[in-house]
Amino acid sequence: SQQGEEDPQALSIQEGENATMNCSYKTSINNLQWYRQNSGRGLVHLILIRSNEREKHSGRLRVTLDTSKKSSSLLITASRAADTASYFCATGTDKLIFGTGTRLQVFP
Amino acid sequence: DAGVIQSPRHEVTEMGQEVTLRCKPISGHDYLFWYRQTMMRGLELLIYFNNNVPIDDSGMPEDRFSAKMPNASFSTLKIQPSEPRDSAVYFCASSLASWVMNTEAFFGQGTRLTVV
Numbered sequence: 001s002q003q004g005e006e007d008p009q010a011l012s013i014q015e016g017e018n019a020t021m022n023c024s025y026k027t028s029i030n031n032l033q034w035y036r037q038n039s040g041r042g043l044v045h046l047i048l049i050r051s052n053e054r055e056k057h058s059g060r061l062r063v064t065l066d067t068s069k070k071s072s073s074l075l076i077t078a079s080r081a082a083d084t085a086s087y088f089c090a091t092g093t094d095k096l097i098f099g100t101g102t103r104l105q106v107f108p
Numbered sequence: 109d110a111g112v113i114q115s116p117r118h119e120v121t122e123m124g125q126e127v128t129l130r131c132k133p134i135s136g137h138d139y140l141f142w143y144r145q146t147m148m149r150g151l152e153l154l155i156y157f158n159n160n161v162p163i164d165d166s167g168m169p170e171d172r173f174s175a176k177m178p179n180a181s182f183s184t185l186k187i188q189p190s191e192p193r194d195s196a197v198y199f200c201a202s203s204l205a206s207w208v209m210n211t212e213a214f215f216g217q218g219t220r221l222t223v224v
Contacts, residue, residue, distance in 0.1 A: 031210045042112075042199055042215035043151075050210055088151065094206060095164060096141070096213055098151040 004032075004089040004099025012105040019076040021102040023089030024069075030093055032065055032072050037086045037101070046074075046087075079106045114200050114216035121223055126188040129219045131200030132181055139206060141213065142175055142185050143199040151199075157183065158206070190223045197221070 007022045025032070031050045035043040049056045049065045049072065056063045062075040076083055086101045113132040121127050133140045141156040155165040160177045168175070172191070177183040187194055197220050201213040 033212060035213075035215075042217045043201075043213075044215070045212040048210060048212060090213075095153055095156055097153060098143075100150050 004091055004097065006087070006089060006099045006102040008102060009100070010103045010105070012107065013079055014107050015079060015081055017079055017106075019079050019083070019104055019106070021074045021087050021104070023072045023074070023099055025072075025089070025091045025099075026070065027091075028093075029067070029091045031091070032063075033090045033096070034061075034063060034072075034074050035088045035090060035098070037088065039085070043088065076104075079104075081106050081108045112200055112202050112214050112216035114198075114219050116219060117217060119219060119221045121190055121221070123191055123223055124189045125223075126186065127190045127194075127221060127223075129185040129198050129200075129221070131183045131185070131216060133183070133200070133202030134214055135181065137202035137204050137214070139203045140177060140183050141201040141203075142183070143201065144196045145199060145218070146196045154185070187221075190221075192223045195221055195223050 004023045004025045029051050031048050033048045034046045036046055037043045047058045047063050049063050060077045065072045084106045086103050088101045089099045090096045115130045138159055142154040144152045154167045155175045157177045175185045197218045199215050199218045201215045203211045203213045205211045
């Protein structure tokens with residue numbers, strides 16, 4: 001069974017706009033990770049946030065974590081067409097379980 | 109390192125045939141994972157190994173599926189006999205340590221399996 005559920009399932013925006021994706025999970029975690037998957041490719045790790053962290057930045061990415069609500073958000077600022085991909089959150093303790101993903105389409 | 113290498117990239121087989129998917133993890137990584145991705149079920153963890161030993165195979169759907177890791181640099185996922193509902197993209201991933209140690213997973217490019 002899946003641990004994380006992303007919201008929205010799909011998101012379409014224009015270049016330059018910000019994209020926000022949300023993830024909810026069910027059980028306690030050690031960390032939460034976000035991955036990107038381009039069409040027909042494998043998943044690529046973007047960022048990891050530990051359970052004792054509330055916010056983390058990496059370039060144009062900003063991740064927040066609220067363990068009391070069992071939720072996380074991924075913000076991509078100033079989006080580019082190259083950001084078009086599916087984004088997954090993943091959580092777990094002994095094994096990493098992925099959510100359902102958000103399909104992001106960025107139009108030039 | 110070339111990353112996680114999977115072969116073949118595409119496999120088309122007839123129902124009832126045996127299928128073997130292969131994976132070479134990143135050198136030095138102690139953990140290896142097999143995932144299956146479909147539109148209906150998303151990414152499912154099938155099995156994972158630690159130091160070549162299977163730790164959790166609770167995600168393996170049926171006895172038709174088996175996985176081995178004879179050494180630190182090679183793993184196989186076998187389906188025998190294959191069925192059309194096994195059609196999916198199968199990913200292998202490896203990591204340096206367990207998720208408890210806050211490490212990331214590195215994925216291969218996947219094998220797209222089509223069973224007709």
